Amino acid sequence: MKDSSKLAKSEKFFYGIGDMGNNVAYGAVGFYFVFFLTDVAGISPVWAGYIFMISRMWNAVCDFIMGIVSDNTKTRFGRRRPFLLFGAIPLGIAFAILWVVTFSGNIQLVIYYTFAGILFNTLYSLVSIPYNALLPELSQDYDERTSISGYKMALSFVGTLLSAVGATLIVDTIYPGKSMYAVSYPIMGKVLGLILIVSILLAFARTKERVKSKDVKIQGNVFKNLKSLSKLREFKLVLGVFIFNMIAFDVIMALYIYFMRYALKISDDLSFIFMAVPLVAAIIVTPMWVSISNKLGKKRTYIISAIYFVIPLIACMLMPAGNIPITIVITVLIGVGISASQVLVFSILPDVVEVDELKNGVRREGLFSVQLCSYIK
Numbered sequence: 001m002k003d004s005s006k007l008a009k010s011e012k013f014f015y016g017i018g019d020m021g022n023n024v025a026y027g028a029v030g031f032y033f034v035f036f037l038t039d040v041a042g043i044s045p046v047w048a049g050y051i052f053m054i055s056r057m058w059n060a061v062c063d064f065i066m067g068i069v070s071d072n073t074k075t076r077f078g079r080r081r082p083f084l085l086f087g088a089i090p091l092g093i094a095f096a097i098l099w100v101v102t103f104s105g106n107i108q109l110v111i112y113y114t115f116a117g118i119l120f121n122t123l124y125s126l127v128s129i130p131y132n133a134l135l136p137e138l139s140q141d142y143d144e145r146t147s148i149s150g151y152k153m154a155l156s157f158v159g160t161l162l163s164a165v166g167a168t169l170i171v172d173t174i175y176p177g178k179s180m181y182a183v184s185y186p187i188m189g190k191v192l193g194l195i196l197i198v199s200i201l202l203a204f205a206r207t208k209e210r211v212k213s214k215d216v217k218i219q220g221n222v223f224k225n226l227k228s229l230s231k232l233r234e235f236k237l238v239l240g241v242f243i244f245n246m247i248a249f250d251v252i253m254a255l256y257i258y259f260m261r262y263a264l265k266i267s268d269d270l271s272f273i274f275m276a277v278p279l280v281a282a283i284i285v286t287p288m289w290v291s292i293s294n295k296l297g298k299k300r301t302y303i304i305s306a307i308y309f310v311i312p313l314i315a316c317m318l319m320p321a322g323n324i325p326i327t328i329v330i331t332v333l334i335g336v337g338i339s340a341s342q343v344l345v346f347s348i349l350p351d352v353v354e355v356d357e358l359k360n361g362v363r364r365e366g367l368f369s370v371q372l373c374s375y376i377k
Contacts, residue, residue, distance in 0.1 A: 021199025023159030281335025309337030
């Protein structure tokens with residue numbers, strides 16, 4: 001049965017709080033983990049890259065498992081929400097131990113961070129895949145899902161902002177100097193890990209799964225199910241958008257701190273400002289993109305925003321080092337583009353879930369999240 005009822009703003013907000021928690025972890029790892037491995041733990045860039053790659057590959061395996069498991073879960077809390085309840089605390093702990101320097105030998109460090117990365121990504125899949133699959137089950141109203149996605153993405157930017165700015169405030173301001181990194185990074189891990197735990201638990205407590213799936217199990221070989229999804233023209237179009245959109249976003253995250261410190265020559269005491277500026281801009285303009293999308297449609301709005309986004313990205317290559325006013329202006333313009341790239345893409349996914357249910361008679365939000373996330377990662 002279709003449920004087109006409107007959600008209370010408070011429920012949209014608390015659902016978005018869950019993505020704030022997810023992005024506290026995702027943002028910190030994306031912005032700082034490779035830098036931490038090379039400049040704090042002292043691992044060579046080559047081995048740091050291997051650790052990051054192995055963790056991501058393992059994450060893709062876990063995503064497949066969690067997509068199937070959550071699609072076939074039936075509890076009094078629903079299909080998705082139990083994973084938020086039971087996964088929040090272990091995930092926060094796993095995040096915190098990523099930032100501890102426990103050994104001095106290179107081999108021991110490589111082994112430790114490889115297994116720490118695998119543990120974190122396992123638990124991240126356990127929480128994030130059901131969380132993302134929860135959105136289509138909150139409402140089946142087309143415009144309402146765009147609104148929910150707007151809340152989700154605005155608060156995801158808040159999470160990324162907390163990770164980006166919070167990390168630099170702790171490691172560069174409260175505990176200034178590279179000599180304090182071995183102390184400040186573990187503290188940062190504990191603080192952000194606590195925020196992560198609380199955010200996920202709030203999302204569990206203040207949301208409700210309204211859209212009931214038909215009593216059909218996602219049976220058969222996993223790859224047969226994925227092949228079935230791949231036959232959907234709508235899914236292939238969304239998949240292509242996701243691949244290029246998220247690869248670009250991940251590249252920006254991984255290189256941003258190096259670009260800021262070594263290319264733009266931004267001093268440590270100002271670094272938190274330039275980590276915050278594009279994310280604050282993204283948060284502010286999120287309602288604007290939602291409004292434009294409701295008027296012009298998601299497809300047309302996304303095309304317009306993508307063309308716009310190219311302009312400030314090209315301007316980055318022409319920015320003079322040390323020119324603070326110009327740097328601020330360009331990073332604000334980048335934030336406007338980042339907002340659209342995230343809000344619009346993630347609001348489209350639930351619509352494709354509806355097409356799959358219409359054509360195949362089963363809701364497979366978990367598998368949709370899996371295939372998209374696995375290509376992204």
